[in-house]
Amino acid sequence: MNFDYNEEQQLLADSVRRYLQKDYGFEARRKILASPEGWSAQVWSQLAALGLTGLPFSPEYGGFGGGAVDLMGVMEAFGEALVVEPYLATLMGAQLVARAGSAQQKRTILPAVVEGRMKLAFAHTEGKEGEKLGVVGAPLADKLVVSCGNALFLAERADVKMKPYRTMDNMVAADLIFSREKAAPMPGAAQAIEQTIDFATALVCAEAVGAMKFACDTTLEYLKTRRQFGVPIGSFQALQHRMVDMVISYEQARSMACLACSRVDQALDAAARSRAVSAAKIKIADSARHIGQEAVQLHGGMGMSEELKVSHSFRRLTVAAQQFGDADHHLERFASL
Amino acid sequence: MDLNYSAEELAFRDEVRAWLGANLPKDLKEKVDRYAHLSKEDLLRWHRILAGKGWVAPAWPKEWGGTGWNLVQRYIFEEELGYAGAPPLIPFGLAMCAPVLLRFGTEAQKKRFLPRIYQGEDFWCQGYSEPGSGSDLASLKTKAVRKNDQYVVNGQKIWTTLAHYADWIFCLVRTDPTSEKPQEGISFLLIDMKTPGVSVRPLILMDGAHEVNEVFFDDVAVPAENLVHEEGKGWTVAKYLLGYERMNTGRIGESKRQLARLKEFSSGKFNDVRFRDRLSRVEVELAALEITNLRFLDRMRRTGQPPGADVSMLKIKGTEIQQALAELMMQAAGPAGGDEFAAALGRRYLSMRKTTIYAGSNEIQRNIIAKMTLGL
Numbered sequence: 001m002n003f004d005y006n007e008e009q010q011l012l013a014d015s016v017r018r019y020l021q022k023d024y025g026f027e028a029r030r031k032i033l034a035s036p037e038g039w040s041a042q043v044w045s046q047l048a049a050l051g052l053t054g055l056p057f058s059p060e061y062g063g064f065g066g067g068a069v070d071l072m073g074v075m076e077a078f079g080e081a082l083v084v085e086p087y088l089a090t091l092m093g094a095q096l097v098a099r100a101g102s103a104q105q106k107r108t109i110l111p112a113v114v115e116g117r118m119k120l121a122f123a124h125t126e127g128k129e130g131e132k133l134g135v136v137g138a139p140l141a142d143k144l145v146v147s148c149g150n151a152l153f154l155a156e157r158a159d160v161k162m163k164p165y166r167t168m169d170n171m172v173a174a175d176l177i178f179s180r181e182k183a184a185p186m187p188g189a190a191q192a193i194e195q196t197i198d199f200a201t202a203l204v205c206a207e208a209v210g211a212m213k214f215a216c217d218t219t220l221e222y223l224k225t226r227r228q229f230g231v232p233i234g235s236f237q238a239l240q241h242r243m244v245d246m247v248i249s250y251e252q253a254r255s256m257a258c259l260a261c262s263r264v265d266q267a268l269d270a271a272a273r274s275r276a277v278s279a280a281k282i283k284i285a286d287s288a289r290h291i292g293q294e295a296v297q298l299h300g301g302m303g304m305s306e307e308l309k310v311s312h313s314f315r316r317l318t319v320a321a322q323q324f325g326d327a328d329h330h331l332e333r334f335a336s337l
Numbered sequence: 338m339d340l341n342y343s344a345e346e347l348a349f350r351d352e353v354r355a356w357l358g359a360n361l362p363k364d365l366k367e368k369v370d371r372y373a374h375l376s377k378e379d380l381l382r383w384h385r386i387l388a389g390k391g392w393v394a395p396a397w398p399k400e401w402g403g404t405g406w407n408l409v410q411r412y413i414f415e416e417e418l419g420y421a422g423a424p425p426l427i428p429f430g431l432a433m434c435a436p437v438l439l440r441f442g443t444e445a446q447k448k449r450f451l452p453r454i455y456q457g458e459d460f461w462c463q464g465y466s467e468p469g470s471g472s473d474l475a476s477l478k479t480k481a482v483r484k485n486d487q488y489v490v491n492g493q494k495i496w497t498t499l500a501h502y503a504d505w506i507f508c509l510v511r512t513d514p515t516s517e518k519p520q521e522g523i524s525f526l527l528i529d530m531k532t533p534g535v536s537v538r539p540l541i542l543m544d545g546a547h548e549v550n551e552v553f554f555d556d557v558a559v560p561a562e563n564l565v566h567e568e569g570k571g572w573t574v575a576k577y578l579l580g581y582e583r584m585n586t587g588r589i590g591e592s593k594r595q596l597a598r599l600k601e602f603s604s605g606k607f608n609d610v611r612f613r614d615r616l617s618r619v620e621v622e623l624a625a626l627e628i629t630n631l632r633f634l635d636r637m638r639r640t641g642q643p644p645g646a647d648v649s650m651l652k653i654k655g656t657e658i659q660q661a662l663a664e665l666m667m668q669a670a671g672p673a674g675g676d677e678f679a680a681a682l683g684r685r686y687l688s689m690r691k692t693t694i695y696a697g698s699n700e701i702q703r704n705i706i707a708k709m710t711l712g713l
Contacts, residue, residue: 224712240711255632
């Protein structure tokens with residue numbers, strides 16, 4: 001039993017956190033959001049230089065062969081900094097290629113992803129016939145992995161019609177229309193989809209936990225510095241107890257993120273893995289909503305402001321709560337497994 | 338990161354589980370399963386079985402009967418007791434008075450009291466709360482006046498759990514009414530319940546059970562040798578006990594057992610999605626608390642630091658889960674209560690409301706976290 005990151009994992013998480021503190025502060029992020037592209041190529045090449053784009057892929061393709069626990073500290077740091085680059089989207093696409101792609105597809109795509117030369121996205125949520133909705137990272141992706149029922153296809157971005165937009169939490173995304181004529185089939189499928197979505201869900205749990213940590217830290221700081229009635233508002237018991245409940249909510253969520261990441265790496269069977277992931281997502285969704293809403297409330301009017309990072313963390317937490325299924329969805333799946 | 342117990346830890350768990358399976362008397366387990374009242378004899382019988390095995394006080398130093406188990410083993414043992422459905426070990430002697438004596442007691446006090454606590458020869462209770470001093474414990478008024486080699490005690494304690502079973506009570510009393518701060522001038526005194534002037538009056542709670550009492554002290558003469566630590570240092574003793582390693586505060590094993598039972602007898606209600614989802618949320622919360630608890634334990638093991646306000650977090654979440662489970666059980670069994678089992682679950686629901694109030698109400702626990710962990 002051991003709940004710490006090993007030395008390598010800790011070193012990686014620390015160096016990612018240091019980099020983000022230095023180059024991905026709130027002002028730097030604001031500039032990225034204001035740019036027409038909505039992401040930073042420079043940041044992306046730094047992530048690649050840190051080895052992050054290769055972390056979960058086989059050394060055969062230049063990667064490090066890491067698992068979800070290896071990525072957990074990275075995702076927590078991303079959550080704290082509210083990184084908007086399409087990292088998870090790319091990892092998902094590449095995981096699907098690694099699990100379901102042909103040898104040829106793996107050889108052309110995975111090394112390019114590892115080296116930071118290629119970005120991917122995974123189009124899964126169905127709209128009307130041929131439509132795929134809410135595909136995070138699609139406008140930035142070089143290639144798209146698209147699911148059709150239990151089958152998977154690989155498409156060039158240029159061959160897909162899309163309507164790009166920014167999500168509530170400022171990610172670049174698109175709805176798209178896909179036709180399989182121009183797409184290349186991938187040999188594997190159904191199992192790879194489930195596995196990859198569980199993997200990504202565990203990582204979103206970790207990312208949300210990072211955003212919760214930021215929301216808790218910044219709210220605590222605010223309670224200690226904001227003065228009303230001649231005293232810091234943190235001296236009021238009504239607010240202290242709500243702050244305590246936020247921190248408890250965070251600790252409970254973090255425990256479940258640990259569980260999800262560990263089981264994704266180690267579970268004996270798919271049902272045990274999916275059950276742990278769903279349990280985690282239920283807790284993370286509840287905690288994300290609780291902590292996000294309370295962080296805004298305890299900041300008062302300032303919590304509503306675009307100018308404070310806390311409102312951005314609220315938006316990220318709101319989306320994270322629903323990403324890959326909200327609490328209701330996972331309650332249904334948890335009960336069925 | 339590895340969330341699994343090691344092979345040695347699993348072997349230890351299996352050993353404990355097997356022994357409990359073979360040595361927990363059937364009739365006691367059956368009473369626990371029915372949520373029936375446990376008599377003093379029931380409690381002591383189980384205490385003595387564990388004492389006979391050498392397992393009744395694992396956390397004590399080895400020279401006094403401790404097992405020498407590490408933190409994780411002790412945690413596993415306590416959780417297995419809960420999971421097996423064993424009668425509770427009453428903490429007042431084993432886990433409260435004894436650690437105080439081990440830390441602050443004289444050699445004579447240790448020799449006199451510890452072996453009797455270990456063997457279950459003395460039944461202890463705790464004299465802290467008073468009618469005017471609940472959460473604000475330091476305002477307590479029970480007076481102890483030193484006269485030669487005795488203290489003369491006058492006053493009243495309340496909510497005294499199992500005082501009607503007890504041979505001894507450890508009390509916080511005021512020895513110096515003139516001290517500037519209320520925390521000063523309090524002393525820690527051991528009082529024989531058979532001393533003339535001690536009287537016990539039952540307080541019946543809403544579930545009909547006689548568990549707590551009022552205890553009155555009317556010119557009770559207590560030998561001065563029963564003072565623990567220095568006169569006026571009682572608050573230090575009380576605070577030590579608050580920070581004492583109580584890593585089973587979350588009662589994970591016990592709640593896991595209740596969850597399993599609830600699932601068993603409420604399976605007919607699983608088509609009711611509303612009920613099912615409420616049950617799932619409690620299950621998830623319990624899974625999270627188990628990992629949170631182990632994370633704290635792991636940190637304690639690494640740093641050697643006492644748990645501090647972590648215990649408060651476990652208390653808050655643990656009791657919320659216990660209450661949620663008791664409520665779902667009551668609801669699953671139905672409100673009529675004509676059936677004896679359903680009636681017992683109804684009474685249990687009523688009784689479990691105490692958990693967020695006792696041992697430092699959950700609001701006081703939040704105050705502790707706000708102050709100690711968050712610096713508010």
